[in-house]
Amino acid sequence: MNSSRLRVLFVTSEAYPLVKTGGLGDVCYALPNALRQLDVDVRLLLPGYSEVLERLSLVEVHDSINVYPLLEPIRLLVGIMPGEITPVYVIDCPSLYQRDGGPYQDITGKDWDDNAVRFGVLSKIAALFGEHRFLFKPQIIHCNDWQTAITPAWLAFSDQAHAKTIMSVHNMAYQGIFEAETVGRIGLPPESFNMFGLEFYGKLSFLKAGIYYANQITTVSPNYAKDIQTPNYGCGLNTLLTERQYKLTGILNGIDSKVWNPETDIYLNRNYSVRNISAKVRNTQALRNKLNLANSKQVPLIGMITRLTEQKGIDLVIPIIPMLIKTGVQIAILGSGDKTLEMHLQRLEARYPKQVSVTIGYDEQLSHKIEAGANMFLMPSKFEPCGLNQMYSMSYGTIPIVRRTGGLADTVTDATPENIQNKIATGFIFERSNANELLHCIERAVKIFHNKEIWKQLQITGMTRDFSWQKSAKQYISLYHHSINTI
Ligand code: ADP
Ligand code: GLC
Numbered sequence: 001m002n003s004s005r006l007r008v009l010f011v012t013s014e015a016y017p018l019v020k021t022g023g024l025g026d027v028c029y030a031l032p033n034a035l036r037q038l039d040v041d042v043r044l045l046l047p048g049y050s051e052v053l054e055r056l057s058l059v060e061v062h063d064s065i066n067v068y069p070l071l072e073p074i075r076l077l078v079g080i081m082p083g084e085i086t087p088v089y090v091i092d093c094p095s096l097y098q099r100d101g102g103p104y105q106d107i108t109g110k111d112w113d114d115n116a117v118r119f120g121v122l123s124k125i126a127a128l129f130g131e132h133r134f135l136f137k138p139q140i141i142h143c144n145d146w147q148t149a150i151t152p153a154w155l156a157f158s159d160q161a162h163a164k165t166i167m168s169v170h171n172m173a174y175q176g177i178f179e180a181e182t183v184g185r186i187g188l189p190p191e192s193f194n195m196f197g198l199e200f201y202g203k204l205s206f207l208k209a210g211i212y213y214a215n216q217i218t219t220v221s222p223n224y225a226k227d228i229q230t231p232n233y234g235c236g237l238n239t240l241l242t243e244r245q246y247k248l249t250g251i252l253n254g255i256d257s258k259v260w261n262p263e264t265d266i267y268l269n270r271n272y273s274v275r276n277i278s279a280k281v282r283n284t285q286a287l288r289n290k291l292n293l294a295n296s297k298q299v300p301l302i303g304m305i306t307r308l309t310e311q312k313g314i315d316l317v318i319p320i321i322p323m324l325i326k327t328g329v330q331i332a333i334l335g336s337g338d339k340t341l342e343m344h345l346q347r348l349e350a351r352y353p354k355q356v357s358v359t360i361g362y363d364e365q366l367s368h369k370i371e372a373g374a375n376m377f378l379m380p381s382k383f384e385p386c387g388l389n390q391m392y393s394m395s396y397g398t399i400p401i402v403r404r405t406g407g408l409a410d411t412v413t414d415a416t417p418e419n420i421q422n423k424i425a426t427g428f429i430f431e432r433s434n435a436n437e438l439l440h441c442i443e444r445a446v447k448i449f450h451n452k453e454i455w456k457q458l459q460i461t462g463m464t465r466d467f468s469w470q471k472s473a474k475q476y477i478s479l480y481h482h483s484i485n486t487i
Contacts, residue, residue: 006040009141015088026255046122048097060079071117096121097118119148126141127158131161149207201236216483220250224383224384228241252386261395306333313403313438317435342360376401376449381405381408386407397459412428425457
C-alpha cells in the first residue's frame with residue numbers, strides 16, 4: 001500500500017451499476033471514480049444485496065466477523081466495481097440483505113421492519129474499518145445518508161478510532177428514525193441517547209447521530225446547505241445544523257460523463273453533440289414511436305423521470321396536464337413510488353393516449369432515451385438537495401424547467417430576456433410551489449421553443465457547461481485533509 005495516498009472508505013446503501021434507486025446511487029459511483037482519478041485510494045462498503053453479489057466482479061472472502069450475538073457471523077467480501085478498478089467491500093449476511101424487494105422496502109413498498117439492524121450493521125462495519133480492524137486502514141470514513149449515519153457515533157465513543165468521519169447528507173427528509181429500544185438492540189452506548197446525541201423527540205435518529213458526531217458534514221449543493229438551516233427545509237434538525245455551520249459545506253454534485261453523455265450514450269438511437277444538435281431529433285422521433293405518442297414535430301415533448309414522492313412536486317403537474325395538452329405539448333413520464341400518484345398519472349395517460357405517456361417502474365434504459373428525446377425536462381420539486389436530471393438534461397440539450405430551490409437554483413440559469421441576451425440562460429425557473437406558476441413557466445418555455453434561434457442558444461449554453469466531478473472531487477479532498485489535520 002502506498003502510504004502517501006489518501007485512504008478513504010466510502011460507505012453507502014447504493015451505488016450504480018450494482019444497485020440504484022435514485023441520485024445517491026449515481027453519486028456513489030461517480031464521486032469515487034473522480035477521487036480515484038485524483039489519486040485517492042477510495043474503496044466502497046455496501047450491503048450484500050443479491051444484485052450486488054451478482055454484478056460484482058472478482059469476489060473473494062476478506063474476513064469473517066461476529067457483529068451481534070444473535071446474528072449469523074458476517075463474511076466481508078471484496079470485489080471490483082464492474083468496468084472499473086474501485087475495490088468494493090460487501091457485507092455478506094443473507095438473512096439481512098438477500099430478499100425479494102428493494103434495498104429499503106419490500107415489494108409492496110413497505111419499509112423492511114428490521115432496517116435499523118440492516119443499516120446498523122452497515123454503519124457498525126464501517127466503524128470497525130475506522131478502528132483499523134481490517135487490512136485496509138482508511139484515514140477517512142465517508143458516510144452517505146442515514147443508512148450509514150451512526151458510524152460517527154460509534155467512532156466518537158470508541159477508544160480505538162483511527163479515522164475521521166465525513167457525513168454527507170443527500171436528503172434531509174429521510175432520517176432513519178426508530179423506537180428508543182433500538183439503541184440497545186443495535187448496541188449503541190446508552191449514554192449517547194440524549195438530546196446532545198442520538199435522541200430525536202424520544203426516538204433514535206440515525207441522521208442526527210451523523211450530524212451530531214461527524215468531524216465534517218456536507219450536503220450536495222451550496223444552496224441546500226443554506227436551506228437546511230431553516231425550519232422549512234431542516235426537517236427538525238435546522239437548529240443543530242446551524243450550530244454545526246462551522247463544519248457544514250455544500251458541495252455541488254457533478255455528472256459522470258462516461259454514463260451520461262449524448263455523444264457516447266449506448267442507449268440512444270442516434271448519438272449527437274453540441275456540434276450536431278440537429279441529430280437529437282432522431283431520438284425524439286424514436287421516443288415518440290416507442291411510447292405511442294402522436295408524431296407532431298411542432299409540439300414540444302416534455303420529459304420527467306422521477307421517484308413519485310411528495311418531494312418531486314408531481315402533485316403540481318397532475319392538475320395542469322389538461323391545460324398543457326391544450327397549449328400544445330406532449331409529456332413522457334417515467335417513475336414509480338406513491339400508488340395514488342401512479343394511479344392519477346395512469347388515468348391521464350388513458351385520457352390522452354397520444355399526448356401523455358406514463359411508464360410506471362424503474363427503467364435505466366428508458367431514462368436515457370427520455371433525456372435524449374425530450375425537448376424539455378420537468379423538475380417542479382418542493383425541495384431538491386441537488387438533483388441530477390437537470391444537469392443530465394442540460395448536457396443533452398434538453399431544456400430544464402425547475403423550481404428555484406436547493407441545487408436546482410444552483411445549476412439552472414433562468415431564460416430571462418437579459419440572460420438570453422447575455423447567452424447565459426440554460427432553462428426556465430419558477431419560484432413558488434404552486435400549479436399556476438408552474439403552468440405559466442411551461443407556457444413561457446413553449447413560447448421560446450418556437451423561436452428556433454433562441455432555443456438553440458439555450459441548448460448550446462447548457463451543453464457546453466462544465467458539470468464534471470473534477471472541481472467537486474477536489475473540494476472533498478480538501479475537506480478530507482482538513483479533517484485529518486484537525487483534532
Ligand atoms: P433523487 O435522488 O432525489 O431521486 P436525482 O435527480 O438526484 O433525484 O437523481 C435521480 C436519479 O434516478 C437519476 O439518475 C434518474 O434518472 C434516476 N431515476 C429516477 N427514477 C427513475 C426511474 N423510474 N427509472 C430510471 N431511472 C430513474
Ligand atoms: C438525493 C436528493 C437529490 C440528490 C441525490 C444525490 O436523493 O433528493 O436531490 O441529487 O440525493 O446527491
